[in-house]
Amino acid sequence: MQEMTHYIGGEHVKGTSGRFADVMNPATGEVQAKVPLASKEELDKAVEVAAAAQPAWAAVNPQRRARVLMAFVGLLNRDMDKLAEALSREHGKTFPDAKGDVQRGLEVVEYCIGAPQMLKGEYTDSAGPGIDIYSMRQALGVTAGITPFNFPAMIPMWMFAPAIACGNAFILKPSERDPSVPLMLAELMEEAGLPKGILQVVNGDKESVDAILDNEVIQSVGFVGSTPIAEYIYSRGCAAGKRVQCFGGAKNHMIIMPDADMDQAADALVGAGYGAAGERCMAISVAVPVGDETADRLIEKLIPRVEKLKVGPYTAGDDVDYGPVVTKAAKENILRLVQTGVDQGAKLVVDGRDFSLQGYEDGFFVGAHLFDHVTTDMDIYKTEIFGPVLSTVRAKTYEEALGHAMDHEYGNGTAIFTRDGDTARDFANRINIGMVGVNVPIPVPLAYHTFGGWKKSAFGDLNQHGPDAFKFYTRTKTVTARWPSGLKEGGEFHFKAMD
Ligand code: NAD
Numbered sequence: 001m002q003e004m005t006h007y008i009g010g011e012h013v014k015g016t017s018g019r020f021a022d023v024m025n026p027a028t029g030e031v032q033a034k035v036p037l038a039s040k041e042e043l044d045k046a047v048e049v050a051a052a053a054q055p056a057w058a059a060v061n062p063q064r065r066a067r068v069l070m071a072f073v074g075l076l077n078r079d080m081d082k083l084a085e086a087l088s089r090e091h092g093k094t095f096p097d098a099k100g101d102v103q104r105g106l107e108v109v110e111y112c113i114g115a116p117q118m119l120k121g122e123y124t125d126s127a128g129p130g131i132d133i134y135s136m137r138q139a140l141g142v143t144a145g146i147t148p149f150n151f152p153a154m155i156p157m158w159m160f161a162p163a164i165a166c167g168n169a170f171i172l173k174p175s176e177r178d179p180s181v182p183l184m185l186a187e188l189m190e191e192a193g194l195p196k197g198i199l200q201v202v203n204g205d206k207e208s209v210d211a212i213l214d215n216e217v218i219q220s221v222g223f224v225g226s227t228p229i230a231e232y233i234y235s236r237g238c239a240a241g242k243r244v245q246c247f248g249g250a251k252n253h254m255i256i257m258p259d260a261d262m263d264q265a266a267d268a269l270v271g272a273g274y275g276a277a278g279e280r281c282m283a284i285s286v287a288v289p290v291g292d293e294t295a296d297r298l299i300e301k302l303i304p305r306v307e308k309l310k311v312g313p314y315t316a317g318d319d320v321d322y323g324p325v326v327t328k329a330a331k332e333n334i335l336r337l338v339q340t341g342v343d344q345g346a347k348l349v350v351d352g353r354d355f356s357l358q359g360y361e362d363g364f365f366v367g368a369h370l371f372d373h374v375t376t377d378m379d380i381y382k383t384e385i386f387g388p389v390l391s392t393v394r395a396k397t398y399e400e401a402l403g404h405a406m407d408h409e410y411g412n413g414t415a416i417f418t419r420d421g422d423t424a425r426d427f428a429n430r431i432n433i434g435m436v437g438v439n440v441p442i443p444v445p446l447a448y449h450t451f452g453g454w455k456k457s458a459f460g461d462l463n464q465h466g467p468d469a470f471k472f473y474t475r476t477k478t479v480t481a482r483w484p485s486g487l488k489e490g491g492e493f494h495f496k497a498m499d
Contacts, residue, residue, distance in 0.1 A: 010190055019039075027315070058168070107447040111465065144220070148225040176203060213240055230458075245459075257419075264417065266302050274321065313363065346373055349371070350368060416439075
């Protein structure tokens with residue numbers, strides 16, 4: 001049994017707490033490694049190392065820091081297949097999807113190569129008589145990030161690339177479900193030239209998260225995961241005086257207007273609803289067709305598409321549509337919620353409950369489910385299922401459909417499918433959700449824009465990546481300077497004769 005490590009001070013370090021978590025292969029249901037769960041002492045040790053290394057890193061000029069990221073991009077491309085394979089093995093997502101996970105993180109790294117430009121301050125010449133004012137963006141010091149299982153490459157890179165580009169040290173506490181890729185990323189950053197101690201990986205669970213929140217040296221905490229934990233970390237981190245940015249769960253609605261191209265909408269729903277087994281915070285989990293006729297046409301198009309989905313392990317090749325979910329507990333929870341949908345009166349028009357994959361009976365595979373006639377009081381509507389389950393809520397009018405998306409407690413992403421520009425524009429303007437797609441099912445902004453939800457999907461005021469990241473990982477200092485008259489008036493330019 002492989003025993004994994006932490007990555008502290010540039011070394012792979014064995015865990016000393018005596019506590020471990022199982023790292024599963026979700027396709028086979030086997031335990032493939034044990035990951036150590038750090039104690040408070042182990043986390044505090046990493047913070048000491050980070051604090052010692054960080055001032056010298058902050059003093060490196062931004063262009064040289066950016067060159068480390070440039071080299072890192074080259075190494076990510078070199079090791080793309082290796083990273084994607086490790087990611088699929090622990091997470092279960094298909095190989096092309098795992099490469100996408102690395103690629104979307106890589107794009108944030110590319111954006112952060114622009115750090116010298118992003119970190120330039122402001123300057124006012126002669127703000128008063130002989131007075132200039134200028135501002136500079138300075139690193140916070142030691143920063144930390146806590147990441148979820150569903151994007152073990154992209155989300156750590158969302159955080160550590162800008163943090164490190166700004167001159168901070170960063171401690172990553174990745175998900176204990178799939179810790180291999182975060183460890184590999186830390187090794188690659190050092191191969192790219194990053195000094196030891198600037199990026200460290202401390203594996204763990206609640207104990208190490210609490211140690212991060214309690215450590216007074218850590219200046220900021222980034223979190224991505226489920227909403228209850230996001231709220232916990234946000235409130236406790238803020239109370240400790242830290243800068244905190246927390247991103248939570250989602251229930252993303254797609255509104256389908258009667259004038260939408262129904263084939264396009266159905267294809268989009270199948271990709272966005274079932275891709276990565278529905279384990280994406282930007283997955284579409286609720287379809288809201290407007291009008292019964294639209295709903296009937298949509299369901300008719302969806303059923304054959306959903307029934308055709310190919311479920312399998314990442315090793316089965318590129319034509320697999322999605323893989324297993326992450327744990328046995330996740331599978332059981334999804335099937336439990338499906339049962340509540342049936343019990344509460346929704347119509348299960350594609351039933352994946354009996355799905356089993358020959359040769360992989362112990363894997364955590366879940367068949368695709370499609371519900372029609374879901375109502376807003378049902379558990380399957382209110383809860384984030386995070387599985388291959390799409391719920392259809394029929395709305396009579398556009399206003400009713402808009403209202404459903406607006407009234408849901410989550411506000412991560414949403415989409416509208418229509419051919420009418422006026423409806424699309426009205427939707428984009430009025431909706432109280434952070435990321436909006438118009439005929440685009442998963443509107444994840446690219447690295448140079450910012451990513452973030454509203455309502456119970458995000459806590460804190462700055463988004464991930466894009467210009468917001470440079471604000472989150474720096475403090476602004478403003479200098480007002482007046483210099484007394486210098487040599488130009490009172491200077492002596494001749495040798496004085498000795499008296
Ligand atoms: P999770 O909340 O269970 O875990 C996230 C992190 O928190 C992990 O590192 C975990 O070790 C830690 N953690 C777990 N329990 C804890 C506790 N009691 N105290 C302190 N820390 C704890 O989430 P997950 O299952 O890994 O990820 C799936 C969730 O993440 C979904 O809700 C999904 O919507 C959300 N997500 C959101 C976004 C976004 O940008 N909004 C992106 C990806 C995932």
